[in-house]
Amino acid sequence: MSKKMKYLLLLPLTAIVSCGYSSYYLVEGNKYTSAKFSENYYTHWDNELKSAHKKDVIDITNEALITGINYSYFGDNTITGLGEIDPNYFEADPGLEEFASDFKMNSVDDSFNYGYQSKLFDGQMVCGGQNGRPEYAYQLGRVQINRNGFSIRFSKESTDLHYFALNLKASTDNTKKCYPVDGTSLATSDSQLFHNSKINLTITLYNKTLNGIEGYPFALDVEFDNKHTNDGHYYTFIAFDLEDYELSRLVGVSLEFTVLEDALISYNEGKTYIEGGETKNVDITMDDYALFLYELFFPYTSWN
């Protein structure tokens, strides 16, 4: 066999033995779409990001967090109508959808369209039965995470980095029996359950350097005031400036959080209820505290 033929044969052989890069994006059956709340946590961690060296935590609660956020902050003065602004967050309104459509990651490159994490890059800022497909009412928008956090390894690498933005809400497993805050009987509807809570959110951005991948953890306290779990309107939007940091070659991001306080869970601690003549403990705990993430942005960032 000539050398040329051997090389030619190598091509399909390489393909045959390759494990398949897209298989990374495959999700088994009903994973993340289960009716059982606890089965829908996205907890994927990229090995390289998990073992990456991390710098000291940068607290941005009172410093870099964009307060009084408006689009002009992102360099566009023409878009307005963001609604009432809170010091650290604001509630979503139609203006956010416009923002999403301008800055969604999947419009940057098709590679952001693949995988379960693509829910964070598709410009879908809220949940709801959009496009006449009610079966996606809640699954379409959100990525549900718990305190173990998760990471995303990008298939692209940024060449510069300007801002970070994230839309999220707090949540708990509403199928579990519990009392509404100050209530004396078990909650009978979702509207009775809302969160007055505070979390410490750590967003780690992974930068590629000559020494390998380095993590830059940004930590901030986020408060949720009277936020309903099961409602299409209460979202928290966080954004901060990255230009003061030595970050340019972004290759991934991870999110973790600790729950500092939650009125609903605290109120239910040690409480009991009677069912069928039997006294049972309320089963809601801090382990049932979840974040619903809707969209993640790096506005004005260039990717190679």
Place this chain on the structure above:
Amino acid sequence: MNKLKLLGKYSAAITFLAFEFFALIAFNYSGSFVLFGSLSLALCLLLVLFNIAEIKTKGLSSVALFFIPLFLFVLLTAVGNYNTVHTKVFGHFSWAETVFIPLGLLAMAFNGYLLSIDKNFKLKTFITVIFSALAIYVLINFIYNLISFGAFYPIIYKGYYLYYSGIKSELPVNEFAYVLEGFKFVEVKMAHYVLFPLLLLSSSVMLLFTSPKKEKGYFITYSVFTLLALFALAFIPSLLSLGGIIATALLVLVIYLGKTYVKTRKVLKIILFILLVLALLGYLFYVIAVATGMSNSFTSILDRIFNSNRYARRINPILINLFSSSKFLGFYGNQVAPSVIDEVSLSGFFIFDSFMTSGVIGTFAIFAFIFLGFKSFKKYFYSHKDEFRLQATMLLFLIVFVGYSAFFNEGEYTLYYNVYKPLYLTSPFILMIFMLSYVICKSRVVIEEPKEEIVNE
């Protein structure tokens, strides 16, 4: 030298150009009918222009009757609502589809006639060209699928789903594959992926009638085609590919036995005739039973066959009310518009989808044309105008395409984009039109020997 003769000087170059056009079509370049149709039209114009002297002497009238069914089919398809509402070959200019699609298809049929009388056209080259192009397309798709998910992924990742733009794929990964469309690989239903390697596999019949010693290069080429097709089907396994390989192997065997043993030929003819009659009766009974509502009263097994299975649920909406005045001709109206709740989608069975896209008359017209084409093969075989192995390869290509598409033609084949591409807009269909037309003409048109011309210097 007169002008006609001068033009004729270039006819060899035009024939060469024809091979290039066929290569692009067989490569399914962009999957674009606009391209296929344009190439067909351009080729037709060039062939007419540069072979005009030839055309005058060959009896087009002797075969014109055979093209009436095709004419009827393209006409009814073009004006049918599915075409004008849905296909969107030219975006929103539905009039362009109404004009361009029939012209493209008829031009390809006319090319069949023109090249059947073209002395420069070599069937051997044509067959090699289309299978080479098809092989490249199959190889690209095959490698991309292996790189994407790895070998045997339909088995390894059975029941896994892909998320694209936040949306879970409608089908699990074992039911789809990637194919090249334009400059992008898109997720398509498995039936669409399997079609191309299966068509390539039909070239395997060539191996039985080619001597590996006398024509080493030719034999190796077709061995590579066959192996590639088998790999592309076996490494991305599915029931369709397994069934396809078995059916194609049986057909190759039938052709071999039919050619080698005269007695077997007679037995095969009888078996084939019985099978065809049974299939036709079954088909007609199914259509009539569903269309007239007779199937509603069926119970137990009959109900399961006619109503209560996933295939029937896709087919029956097309057949119900079929004989109402407008739908009879293919005017399914806005029912095919995606925004309407009672949407009727293509079923994936050409033999039923055609009712929606071309109407009852259009459907039976294309059936008639295909039948006439296949029937012409007998005469074509005995005419000895081309080598048997080439004729047999073309026949197998056509049988595989028609047989497979009749049951597994996914007109809406992509997972994430709205693509409405009924069979008549696909590249193999255009090749089929050419081949059938070529066979009909080649078997019937009597070519006069060119007379020596006395040139006065």
